[in-house]
Amino acid sequence: MLSLKKISKEFVKSKTLLDELNLELSLGKSYALVGSSGSGKSTLLNIISGLERADKGEVIFDGQDISNFSDSAMSNFRLLNIGIVFQFFNFLPSLTLLENISLPAQIALNKNSKTKALNLAKKLKIKNVVNKYPFQVSGGELQRAAIARALINDPKLLLADEPTGNLDRSSSEQVMSLLNSITKEIELTTFIVSHDIELAKDCDFVLELFDGKVKRN
């Protein structure tokens, strides 16, 4: 479904972060990427999502090279195909959770955005807090809402950047359990960046980023 071919990225001049990296992701499988701090995990995730551009290499998504997409085309592609869950939630503080969750669907001109958002909120057990603002709910609830937002447009690929990095152990386990059950239910490809090996073990594949290259463990 997704293949990265010879992806290179320099962090600063002379320091290579990703070095002719190759990676293949299959449909419906879950992948965990681990690695030390500063190894380039988040950069790789940003390149996959199109938020950052690689210096060299190709990103092929369903046979289509998305690495050369224009900014606007990339936004549109991301909107319909990729959902992202961030470590720091990244909600718009001016919107309620429901509005935040439904926003990508609204951008995609989906008329049932609200119903869909409510269904997802029910599934992720946050229906009782959807009308609250981000600052009024707990971290665990926020991350579940972030997952709901990432899933609202039925993406083919879900990217998660340290989704439990900002949560306690109990909340982390709850969030990961929900994430795994939902992604399996809808046959979604998930790519999770995490430094927590225990959480990574629940994924189908655990990958390690080392010296700018991905190794499968």
Next chain:
Amino acid sequence: MKEIFNLLYNYSFKFYRANFLKIVIAIFSMAIGLAVFLSIKISNDVAVRGFESSFENFIKERTLRVGSNVTHDLFLKLKQSKYFKLVNPRYEKDVFAIKTNGDKKLFRLYAYDLLSEKVNSVSHKDKKKQNALLQPGTCLISSTFDLDFTDSISLIINSKIRKLKISNKIESENSFIILDIANYQELFEEFNQIDYIDIEIKKNINLNFAKKEIEKIVGKAYVVNDKYELVKHKLQLTKSFRLNLQFLSTISLFIAILLLYNLSTYLIVSRRKDIGTLIALGLSKKKIAILVLIENIVLGLISAILALPIGFLLSSFSIRFVNTTINSLYTYTLPTSGSLGYENLLIVFLLSILVSLLGSLESIFYSFKVEPYENIRFFTYNLKYKKKISIFFYIGVFLTLFSLSFMQVKYLNNNIWMFLMLFILILGILFICPSVLLLISHLCKKFFSKIFSYHTLLADAEIKINIFRSSIVVMGVVLSLGMFFGLSVMITSFRTTVVTWLNKVTPADLYISAPSTRENKNDSYISIQIFNFLENNKKVKAVYPIYESKVKFKDNFVNLQGFSFSQSSINFLNYSNSNGAFISEPFSNKHNVKIGDVLTFYYQSKKYEEKVGAIFQDYSSEEGSIAIDLKKYEQIFLKDKPRGLAVYLKDKSNTNVLSQILKSEYSTYNFKIKNNKELRNGALKVFDETFKITYAMQIISIFLSLAVVLNYFLIMYIEKRRQLAILKAIGCDFRSSLVSTLFECFTLSITSILMSFLLGFLLSYVLVFHVNKIFFGWSIEYNFPFKLWLYTAFLFIIFSSITSLLPVLKNRNKNITRYLRNV
């Protein structure tokens, strides 16, 4: 304190260095407000200096002035009184001086008894120079006299050219000529009448007693005034003028506070985590508050330093407007330049501290409230705020209605109350702004949601979450644009009324008038020879004299005019009958005289009584005048001394020819000649110059409103980074972000414009129907400059839209991923 200074160096300084752009915006915003204030303050100083220099400089304390046209016999009787220390005769005339190129220039001429009295700056320690002034045919001129004279000066006196030797020049900001009284009497051939007499009262004599003694000697026909009564009118004008300027400078300061408040709250909000960390590290909340306070004061002082050159530069422009307005409306002053002065420096620095304090109050309060674990956003909109905004709304409505009702109370209608009520009115409207902003934001979301679904949602949410800061922007714009709109209605109404009035009251083809400076309007006359020439000229269909004399009315001198009502066009506001006297509207308002009242006035020891028959429209002076029919006038006053002539020609094409004939035939006579068009254009030119200060106020208002918008969106550039990054991450493209921001701007602009319209309308109502009546005493037709309002609103929306796009455009090509990692 050492701890705080350590923090200032090790934390604040580094924070500000890292946030250089924010700091530059903060400093500039405050500097602009202070600079506008400073420029107005300097202009105000210049205006006051101009007024003071035009006051009766030569009249001393414990001196009473008796006038006018006092007979020589009365002068001698006054001299004999035992209560008076000195009795000094005075003469004043407007005369033409002839330049070396032949052009004429009108100046004021004063005559004193230089032999017996020492008149401040006129007297000389140098006896030779003092004696030289007493020589026949000599005079003294002020150093600012702008003619190219060195040794002598040629004056037109009684239709003859007289050359006077200049004995010396004296320092003064005004232009004038001084003569010894003997020289004057000989030149003007006036021996039996003295223009007025200054009487210095002995130290042990009460001034009121002395006044009564003088009245016993001279009778009721003369006016006796002390120094303060003489300048009363000018003092009132000065006060009004200063109030006008102070009103605007206070508003500019208010806007400076709003701008700093906006930034200060933003800076503190952006550091909420830092503050939490510092508290967690053991710093007390009190120390945090002191730190915030010192930071703001330092910002304020830097702004003050920046404001000084900007303000001084701005003042060079505003002074020009101020000088023009004073010269046109109030009194002749020579253009003077402004100076910063220690007083202004001190005021600006003190104000910068005050503005810093007021601007940072909320932030200091917040510093006390913040908890280390707190991670909420400041000023978040929730139900609690909705209630607070409702309270603001009710207070606003109450203040607006209260001020408007209070203005209707007539006996409280004076300048101070009026300005206070204006402030309350403005405050009322500003308090309503947050509610209107929420309403419009909600309506925009509702009506446009089908076409622009999430754009309106984002715009509405951004406005709501930032409701106080968004409201401050709206308030700043409403304050400045409202002023602009209000003033524009006043100017348009005034101009339209004057144009209509001029068209009605100037039907003659040629107008000939006696020269006069603003200080004295009726001490020179048209020669009867000119009148006779015109009456016998074949080109002339008719010639009507216009008379004007000063008469005593209620201890004041007022102008009494005499002209033919059957021939002149006069616009009556109220008409009862053609008998008796007609009074101008300002006269009626100032002296509270109505139709049917009996006017009692004195002229040359005689008492006259006339019943008021009508009130007429008159915009030529704010002092007001009485008018009586020509025939009646000629019974009371001298027939051969008209102040002006209205000439009707058989063939209008002969206007210029006749004008040239008069100028060449009577080149040594004192008169000014204008055709109908020149007279009207001249009057409108004076009008426009009078309103130059108002135009300056309008420019400043626009300038301030743009500064507010620019300030808001420049901060948005920094603040929007994260929002744009999130939107991009969830698949929103650049254009969608642009549209959302435009919607936010549209809502803010529409609210600002609508509220500015409301404030402008209410202000215009107060200016046209209340302030105008208090200041000038005349009523004007309400005229609405629709096009100007619409164009301004349109241009404002364009400007704010372009400005609002800056944050999105500036962030477009930035690597946004790092903002996604910031909390």
